[in-house]
Amino acid sequence: MPTITLIINGHEHKVEPAPGESLLWVLRNKVGLTGTKYGCGEGQCGACTVLVDGRSVRSCLTQPASVANKKITTIEGLSPNGTLHPLQQAFLDEEAFQCGYCTPGMVLSAHSLLSTNPNPTEEQIIQQMNGNICRCGTYPKIVAAIQRAGAIGGKRQ
Secondary structure, three states: OOOEEEEEOOEEEEEOOOOOOOHHHHHHHHOOOOOOOOOOOOOOOOOOEEEEOOEEEEOOOOOHHHHOOOEEEOHHHHOOOOOOOHHHHHHHHOOOOOOOOOHHHHHHHHHHHHHHOOOOOHHHHHHHHOOOOOOOOOHHHHHHHHHHHHHOOOOOO
Protein backbone atom coordinates (compact mmCIF):
# COMPACT_ATOMS: atom_id res chain seq x y z
CA MET A 1 0.00 0.00 0.00
CA PRO A 2 1.60 3.27 -1.06
CA THR A 3 1.66 6.18 1.35
CA ILE A 4 -0.11 9.33 0.18
CA THR A 5 -0.29 12.83 1.64
CA LEU A 6 -3.70 14.27 2.36
CA ILE A 7 -4.02 17.92 3.38
CA ILE A 8 -7.00 17.90 5.70
CA ASN A 9 -8.18 21.05 7.45
CA GLY A 10 -4.78 22.63 6.85
CA HIS A 11 -2.73 19.73 8.23
CA GLU A 12 -0.75 17.12 6.33
CA HIS A 13 -1.58 13.49 7.01
CA LYS A 14 0.45 10.60 5.65
CA VAL A 15 -1.88 7.65 5.16
CA GLU A 16 -1.79 4.21 3.58
CA PRO A 17 -5.29 3.52 2.25
CA ALA A 18 -6.24 -0.09 1.77
CA PRO A 19 -7.14 -1.10 -1.79
CA GLY A 20 -10.62 0.19 -2.54
CA GLU A 21 -10.85 2.19 0.70
CA SER A 22 -12.73 5.46 0.17
CA LEU A 23 -11.79 8.88 1.46
CA LEU A 24 -14.74 8.63 3.87
CA TRP A 25 -13.21 5.67 5.69
CA VAL A 26 -9.72 7.15 5.64
CA LEU A 27 -11.06 10.33 7.27
CA ARG A 28 -12.99 8.42 9.91
CA ASN A 29 -10.74 5.44 10.65
CA LYS A 30 -7.22 6.59 9.86
CA VAL A 31 -7.39 10.33 10.63
CA GLY A 32 -10.05 10.21 13.36
CA LEU A 33 -12.36 12.85 11.90
CA THR A 34 -15.82 11.41 12.49
CA GLY A 35 -17.89 14.44 11.50
CA THR A 36 -18.09 13.06 7.98
CA LYS A 37 -20.91 10.54 8.04
CA TYR A 38 -21.66 7.32 6.20
CA GLY A 39 -25.14 7.38 4.71
CA CYS A 40 -25.80 5.33 1.62
CA GLY A 41 -22.31 4.51 0.36
CA GLU A 42 -23.43 5.37 -3.17
CA GLY A 43 -23.02 9.17 -3.26
CA GLN A 44 -26.77 9.74 -3.27
CA CYS A 45 -27.52 11.10 0.23
CA GLY A 46 -24.78 13.69 0.81
CA ALA A 47 -24.01 12.68 4.41
CA CYS A 48 -20.36 12.10 3.47
CA THR A 49 -19.84 15.47 1.74
CA VAL A 50 -16.48 17.17 2.19
CA LEU A 51 -14.83 20.02 0.32
CA VAL A 52 -11.91 19.38 -2.01
CA ASP A 53 -10.31 22.61 -3.15
CA GLY A 54 -13.56 24.32 -2.13
CA ARG A 55 -15.89 22.09 -4.14
CA SER A 56 -18.28 19.66 -2.50
CA VAL A 57 -17.55 16.00 -3.19
CA ARG A 58 -18.96 12.73 -1.92
CA SER A 59 -16.18 11.16 0.10
CA CYS A 60 -17.76 7.69 -0.05
CA LEU A 61 -17.05 7.65 -3.80
CA THR A 62 -13.69 9.42 -3.71
CA GLN A 63 -10.46 7.47 -3.86
CA PRO A 64 -7.89 9.00 -1.52
CA ALA A 65 -5.15 9.01 -4.15
CA SER A 66 -7.30 11.23 -6.37
CA VAL A 67 -7.23 14.00 -3.74
CA ALA A 68 -3.63 13.64 -2.61
CA ASN A 69 -2.04 17.04 -1.98
CA LYS A 70 -5.36 18.83 -2.50
CA LYS A 71 -7.03 20.96 0.15
CA ILE A 72 -9.65 18.80 1.92
CA THR A 73 -12.03 20.44 4.37
CA THR A 74 -14.25 18.46 6.71
CA ILE A 75 -16.90 19.85 9.04
CA GLU A 76 -14.26 19.99 11.77
CA GLY A 77 -12.19 22.32 9.58
CA LEU A 78 -14.85 25.03 9.47
CA SER A 79 -14.35 25.88 13.15
CA PRO A 80 -10.69 25.12 13.90
CA ASN A 81 -10.49 27.52 16.85
CA GLY A 82 -13.75 26.41 18.43
CA THR A 83 -15.68 29.38 17.09
CA LEU A 84 -18.56 28.35 14.91
CA HIS A 85 -18.39 29.27 11.25
CA PRO A 86 -21.22 31.70 10.31
CA LEU A 87 -22.88 28.90 8.35
CA GLN A 88 -22.83 26.59 11.34
CA GLN A 89 -24.24 29.38 13.51
CA ALA A 90 -26.99 30.02 10.97
CA PHE A 91 -27.98 26.33 11.10
CA LEU A 92 -28.25 26.66 14.88
CA ASP A 93 -30.13 29.96 14.75
CA GLU A 94 -32.66 28.61 12.24
CA GLU A 95 -32.92 25.24 14.02
CA ALA A 96 -32.17 23.66 10.67
CA PHE A 97 -31.66 20.15 11.99
CA GLN A 98 -33.22 17.64 14.32
CA CYS A 99 -31.08 14.53 14.58
CA GLY A 100 -28.07 16.27 13.02
CA TYR A 101 -26.80 13.27 11.06
CA CYS A 102 -27.02 15.00 7.68
CA THR A 103 -25.93 18.39 8.97
CA PRO A 104 -22.16 18.15 8.29
CA GLY A 105 -22.80 17.29 4.64
CA MET A 106 -25.49 19.96 4.37
CA VAL A 107 -23.22 22.63 5.82
CA LEU A 108 -20.33 21.75 3.50
CA SER A 109 -22.56 21.64 0.41
CA ALA A 110 -23.97 25.02 1.40
CA HIS A 111 -20.45 26.36 1.95
CA SER A 112 -19.52 25.33 -1.57
CA LEU A 113 -22.55 27.21 -2.90
CA LEU A 114 -21.90 30.36 -0.86
CA SER A 115 -18.26 30.46 -1.93
CA THR A 116 -19.35 31.01 -5.52
CA ASN A 117 -22.73 32.66 -4.94
CA PRO A 118 -22.91 34.58 -1.65
CA ASN A 119 -26.57 35.58 -2.08
CA PRO A 120 -28.32 32.63 -3.75
CA THR A 121 -32.01 32.57 -4.45
CA GLU A 122 -34.20 29.92 -2.88
CA GLU A 123 -34.26 28.10 -6.22
CA GLN A 124 -30.44 28.14 -6.46
CA ILE A 125 -30.16 26.80 -2.92
CA ILE A 126 -32.60 23.99 -3.67
CA GLN A 127 -30.71 23.11 -6.85
CA GLN A 128 -27.34 23.02 -5.03
CA MET A 129 -28.69 21.06 -2.08
CA ASN A 130 -30.51 18.52 -4.24
CA GLY A 131 -28.89 15.22 -3.35
CA ASN A 132 -28.34 16.11 0.30
CA ILE A 133 -31.06 14.16 2.05
CA CYS A 134 -32.45 15.15 5.44
CA ARG A 135 -34.43 12.26 6.85
CA CYS A 136 -36.03 14.59 9.44
CA GLY A 137 -37.40 16.84 6.67
CA THR A 138 -36.13 20.21 7.85
CA TYR A 139 -35.64 21.50 4.31
CA PRO A 140 -37.38 24.89 4.76
CA LYS A 141 -35.18 25.62 7.77
CA ILE A 142 -32.07 24.51 5.89
CA VAL A 143 -32.90 26.94 3.07
CA ALA A 144 -33.49 29.71 5.64
CA ALA A 145 -30.14 28.95 7.32
CA ILE A 146 -28.27 29.16 4.02
CA GLN A 147 -30.01 32.44 3.17
CA ARG A 148 -29.12 33.79 6.63
CA ALA A 149 -25.50 32.75 6.28
CA GLY A 150 -25.27 34.32 2.84
CA ALA A 151 -26.63 37.59 4.20
CA ILE A 152 -23.95 37.67 6.93
CA GLY A 153 -21.03 36.45 4.83
CA GLY A 154 -21.29 32.70 5.34
CA LYS A 155 -18.57 31.86 2.85
CA ARG A 156 -15.75 32.71 5.30
CA GLN A 157 -13.32 29.86 5.85
